[in-house]
Amino acid sequence: NSRYLNDFEELQSLGHGGFGYVVLCKNKLDGRQYALKMIRLKDKSPPVNDRILREVATLARLQHQHVVRYYQAWIESRVAGNLEDSMWGSKTGRSSSFSCMGGSLSDTIGQEDMIESPYLYIQMEYCPRTLRQLFDSYRHFDKELAWHLFRQIVEGLGHIHAQGIIHRDLTPNNIFFDARNDIKIGDFGLAKFLKLEQLDQETTFPSDARHAPGVSIDGTGQIGTYFYTAPEIEQGWPKIDEKADMYSLGVVFFELWHPFGTAMERHIVLSDLKQKGELPAAWVAVFPEQASLLRLLMSPIPADRPSAVELLQDAFPPRMEYELLDNFLRTM
Numbered sequence: 391n392s393r394y395l396n397d398f399e400e401l402q403s404l405g406h407g408g409f410g411y412v413v414l415c416k417n418k419l420d421g422r423q424y425a426l427k428m429i430r431l432k433d434k435s436p437p438v439n440d441r442i443l444r445e446v447a448t449l450a451r452l453q454h455q456h457v458v459r460y461y462q463a464w465i466e467s468r469v470a471g472n473l474e475d476s477m478w479g480s481k482t483g484r485s486s487s488f489s490c491m492g493g494s495l496s497d498t499i500g501q502e503d504m505i506e507s508p509y510l511y512i513q514m515e516y517c518p519r520t521l522r523q524l525f526d527s528y529r530h531f532d533k534e535l536a537w538h539l540f541r542q543i544v545e546g547l548g549h550i551h552a553q554g555i556i557h558r559d560l561t562p563n564n565i566f567f568d569a570r571n572d573i574k575i576g577d578f579g580l581a582k583f584l585k586l587e588q589l590d591q592e593t594t595f596p597s598d599a600r601h602a603p604g605v606s607i608d609g610t611g612q613i614g615t616y617f618y619t620a621p622e623i624e625q626g627w628p629k630i631d632e633k634a635d636m637y638s639l640g641v642v643f644f645e646l647w648h649p650f651g652t653a654m655e656r657h658i659v660l661s662d663l664k665q666k667g668e669l670p671a672a673w674v675a676v677f678p679e680q681a682s683l684l685r686l687l688m689s690p691i692p693a694d695r696p697s698a699v700e701l702l703q704d705a706f707p708p709r710m711e712y713e714l715l716d717n718f719l720r721t722m
């Protein structure tokens with residue numbers, strides 16, 4: 391008997407990553423929408439399962455207005471045919487229907503496995519947009535908005551770090567907006583508990599290859615993480631701490647303050663920043679204070695980067711009226 395099929399109605403695919411996929415669902419009892427992440431468990435390799443289960447353990451431990459809200463998780467075997475038929479309207483076999491999502495799921499897993507495997511289901515808050523999507527349509531740049539969003543991200547990150555967790559994959563793709571346009575940090579698929587760090591460092595799994603040093607392809611085949619990854623992670627330092635997230639935060643901060651006209655411009659400017667530490671001179675002239683904060687956040691020495699708590703203490707100008715900003719966000 392499937393809890394998933396009993397309790398939820400599938401509405402729409404939200405995408406897929408390296409381990410599984412995410413579906414927008416309506417809970418039949420409470421009538422509300424949720425994002426359900428389904429991750430295939432590999433019964434023959436417990437270390438991989440441990441790693442997958444860590445995502446739930448991490449999410450369950452976090453409760454903050456700027457972290458994606460977690461509701462529950464369970465394991466059940468996925469019922470064959472269900473997803474394919476209801477979401478992609480295909481009754482003609484699952485390989486063709488899954489290819490609608492980009493083709494990688496059936497390629498990597500194989501059809502037989504998909505029918506039999508146990509899946510981990512994670513029910514979480516549905517977040518309709520990502521910061522990446524905002525950046526892609528960033529037309530009316532506004533200083534107050536940039537500070538407002540940055541503050542919410544730093545508050546969420548401060549909570550994550552206070553729980554002893556490093557996110558390790560902080561990018562505009564993993565920073566969401568909820569239905570009220572508040573920031574929610576999500577996707578803890580790569581997160582680590584600080585105290586476990588040393589135990590874990592020896593263990594690497596094949597599914598981690600795309601996060602190996604220098605590799606920049608994420609689960610959906612996009613070049614997603616390269617610009618945001620701290621140098622100590624790329625270089626494989628034995629001990630990584632929460633300052634790795636502060637580096638990623640720096641790049642996000644820069645994008646908040648520097649809208650790009652085209653994907654090409656973004657690529658060139660972020661490459662110069664990453665590889666040479668160079669900032670556009672015209673931008674530095676207009677935003678000298680932001681530039682010095684950015685240089686601190688992106689310092690090659692992790693200890694030189696400010697912490698989230700330090701940022702909250704002295705990096706922000708006085709708050710703006712919330713209503714004004716809310717109106718502003720609505721027009722974007």
Ligand code: ATP
Pocket residue numbers: 404405406407408409410411412425427458514515516517518520563566576577579608609610
């Ligand atoms: P990777 O395997 O590299 O982590 P990913 O981050 O894209 O890839 P997932 O975290 O599984 O993989 O997310 C898959 C898709 O689902 C993404 O497009 C993401 O934006 C979307 N998504 C994830 N969580 C939510 C959520 N709570 N609300 C709305 N969409 C979500």
Ligand code: MG
Pocket residue numbers: 407563564577
């Ligand atoms: Mg993601």
Ligand code: MG
Pocket residue numbers: 407559577579580
């Ligand atoms: Mg992910």
